[in-house]
Amino acid sequence: MYNKKFVVVGGGTAGWLTALVVQKMVKNSFVTLVESDDIGILGAGEGTVPYLISILSYLNIPIMDVLYESDGSIKLGIEFSNWNGDNTSYFHPFGNPKTQNSNFEKGIYFNFIKNDIPVQNYSLQYKLFLNNKSNFILDSNTKEFISKGGYALHFNARKLAKFLREIAEKRGIKRIEGIVEKINNNETDNVDNIILKGGTKIEGDFFFDCSGFNRLITGKHYNSEWISYKDVLPLDTALPFFISHNNKNIKPVTEAIAMKYGWVWKIPVKDRYGCGYVFDSSYIDNDDAKKELEEYFQVPIESPKTFKFNAGCYKNIWIKNTLAIGLSSGFIEPLEATSIWINCLNLFSFLHNNLHEIDDDEIREKYNHVCFKRNDIVKEFIHLHYFGERSDSVFWINFQNKHSPSNYLRQKIHFSKKIGLTWDNDIFENSDLHIASKLFPTESWLMVMDGLKMIDKKPYDFLQNEFLVKNEIFHEEFVFQRELIEKCISNDDFCRFVWKIDQ
Ligand SMILES: Cc1cc2nc3c(=O)[nH]c(=O)nc-3n(C[C@H](O)[C@H](O)[C@H](O)COP(=O)(O)OP(=O)(O)OC[C@H]3O[C@@H](n4cnc5c(N)ncnc54)[C@H](O)[C@@H]3O)c2cc1C
Numbered sequence: 001m002y003n004k005k006f007v008v009v010g011g012g013t014a015g016w017l018t019a020l021v022v023q024k025m026v027k028n029s030f031v032t033l034v035e036s037d038d039i040g041i042l043g044a045g046e047g048t049v050p051y052l053i054s055i056l057s058y059l060n061i062p063i064m065d066v067l068y069e070s071d072g073s074i075k076l077g078i079e080f081s082n083w084n085g086d087n088t089s090y091f092h093p094f095g096n097p098k099t100q101n102s103n104f105e106k107g108i109y110f111n112f113i114k115n116d117i118p119v120q121n122y123s124l125q126y127k128l129f130l131n132n133k134s135n136f137i138l139d140s141n142t143k144e145f146i147s148k149g150g151y152a153l154h155f156n157a158r159k160l161a162k163f164l165r166e167i168a169e170k171r172g173i174k175r176i177e178g179i180v181e182k183i184n185n186n187e188t189d190n191v192d193n194i195i196l197k198g199g200t201k202i203e204g205d206f207f208f209d210c211s212g213f214n215r216l217i218t219g220k221h222y223n224s225e226w227i228s229y230k231d232v233l234p235l236d237t238a239l240p241f242f243i244s245h246n247n248k249n250i251k252p253v254t255e256a257i258a259m260k261y262g263w264v265w266k267i268p269v270k271d272r273y274g275c276g277y278v279f280d281s282s283y284i285d286n287d288d289a290k291k292e293l294e295e296y297f298q299v300p301i302e303s304p305k306t307f308k309f310n311a312g313c314y315k316n317i318w319i320k321n322t323l324a325i326g327l328s329s330g331f332i333e334p335l336e337a338t339s340i341w342i343n344c345l346n347l348f349s350f351l352h353n354n355l356h357e358i359d360d361d362e363i364r365e366k367y368n369h370v371c372f373k374r375n376d377i378v379k380e381f382i383h384l385h386y387f388g389e390r391s392d393s394v395f396w397i398n399f400q401n402k403h404s405p406s407n408y409l410r411q412k413i414h415f416s417k418k419i420g421l422t423w424d425n426d427i428f429e430n431s432d433l434h435i436a437s438k439l440f441p442t443e444s445w446l447m448v449m450d451g452l453k454m455i456d457k458k459p460y461d462f463l464q465n466e467f468l469v470k471n472e473i474f475h476e477e478f479v480f481q482r483e484l485i486e487k488c489i490s491n492d493d494f495c496r497f498v499w500k501i502d503q
Pocket of ligand 1: 010011012013014036039043044045178180181210211214238325326327328334341
């Protein structure tokens with residue numbers, strides 16, 4: 001017997017993940033998903049962060065199946081190329097297998113900075129990447145691959161949505177094909193039903209708006225207040241394109257390549273790199289962007305369409321008996337592939353607390369504030385990436401003056417320059433961003449700041465050596481990493497294995 005009827009509007013990554021999670025988490029729920037083949041899905045959004053691995057595991061969806069069905073590959077971090085304008089790159093890795101002692105970690109980083117060594121050199125993922133290795137080893141007993149350390153996935157978004165749909169339908173989620181034309185409220189202003197083109201009426205107790213950029217419920221129906229991030233993140237156009245490859249020399253990373261007026265993502269999946277130039281259209285148009293891409297990649301660029309977007313999010317995503325998940329809740333440029341992650345965090349915190357059962361303005365306000373702050377910290381972190389030394393175009397020359405940092409980010413940068421990483425201790429804990437300050441660990445800020453040459457080593461000259469890590473601990477850690485790297489299978493072999501390609 002079903003107690004509660006949930007309706008999900010939209011069948012992109014956000015919609016199918018929402019439907020599957022709701023069905024699994026809410027007792028006696030019946031989930032219906034409405035989507036339109038005529039409208040289709042966005043199809044972009046092919047990079048993730050490690051949180052997706054936990055969600056797939058929660059949903060009992062094997063990673064190997066996801067990789068096969070979605071032409072996916074593994075992601076150990078992001079390689080940022082040419083963000084200082086000197087053709088060098090830096091790396092933002094995911095996690096470490098040995099993080100049990102935070103003083104130990106900090107000591108290592110202090111030591112690296114003091115000795116002018118890039119902090120990324122400590123990361124296992126970075127070393128795997130340099131050796132073109134995956135983070136998987138073959139278990140000799142079970143003959144199965146097991147993962148080591150933090151990682152995430154790349155995938156073909158259309159294939160992933162199709163795969164999630166197959167699983168969802170097998171698990172009893174009902175899919176209805178059709179275009180939502182009307183949304184009707186009841187006398188308390190909750191959504192009562194939606195009407196499809198042709199007149200079909202779908203009733204529900206709770207509605208998830210996963211309608212992508214159409215933003216049917218939160219935006220068009222309830223007209224929620226939009227918070228724009230355009231003042232700090234002006235990029236407003238994405239020009240997606242593919243570059244084919246022969247399934248060899250696949251890097252286990254997303255590449256984020258700084259260009260003259262923005263940046264390009266380059267994501268390896270089977271047979272192709274999914275790429276896109278995200279740029280500021282106040283400087284260049286689509287033709288200029290294509291020209292720059294062709295010069296850079298030395299291949300003809302075909303792009304069927306571009307996406308226009310405004311960086312920002314809705315202030316309230318939970319309104320009455322509806323919640324926006326996915327692009328319908330907002331969008332910040334995909335530089336750190338945060339969208340699916342943040343939306344799933346919002347979804348889980350909603351469901352964990354049974355908020356669909358609650359009609360209380362104070363709780364609603366608190367929840368919406370926390371979700372908004374999550375977006376806010378993402379905005380700060382993404383903004384940080386633009387404070388490197390690149391200055392070869394009017395876009396880069398103007399950027400830092402035209403889009404100056406918030407007080408929070410300004411202080412973070414300023415403190416790093418003056419007192420090193422000690423800003424991590426307690427100074428910021430009472431700031432307004434405290435709610436979300438744990439979203440990106442210190443290591444993430446550190447990797448980007450170090451990559452952008454923002455961290456001053458002077459403060460560490462005064463640290464006594466015993467505060468730094470003893471040599472034998474260093475040694476033990478590096479031996480551990482070296483042995484692990486040796487055991488890991490090469491990324492090419494791993495891709496061939498998951499894609500079932502013969503040698
Ligand atoms: C250029 C770009 C790059 C991105 N890169 C990343 C990334 O690397 N990592 C990441 O995490 N996120 C990324 N994102 C965000 C990512 O696309 C989303 O997080 C998510 O994967 C897909 O969005 P969605 O499911 O919300 O919307 P969509 O995929 O657009 O799905 C919307 C659904 O709503 C349905 N729909 C809309 N209107 C109606 C209607 N009237 N009636 C019925 N159905 C309707 C559509 O048919 C579709 O099924 C990127 C976004 C863009 C624009």
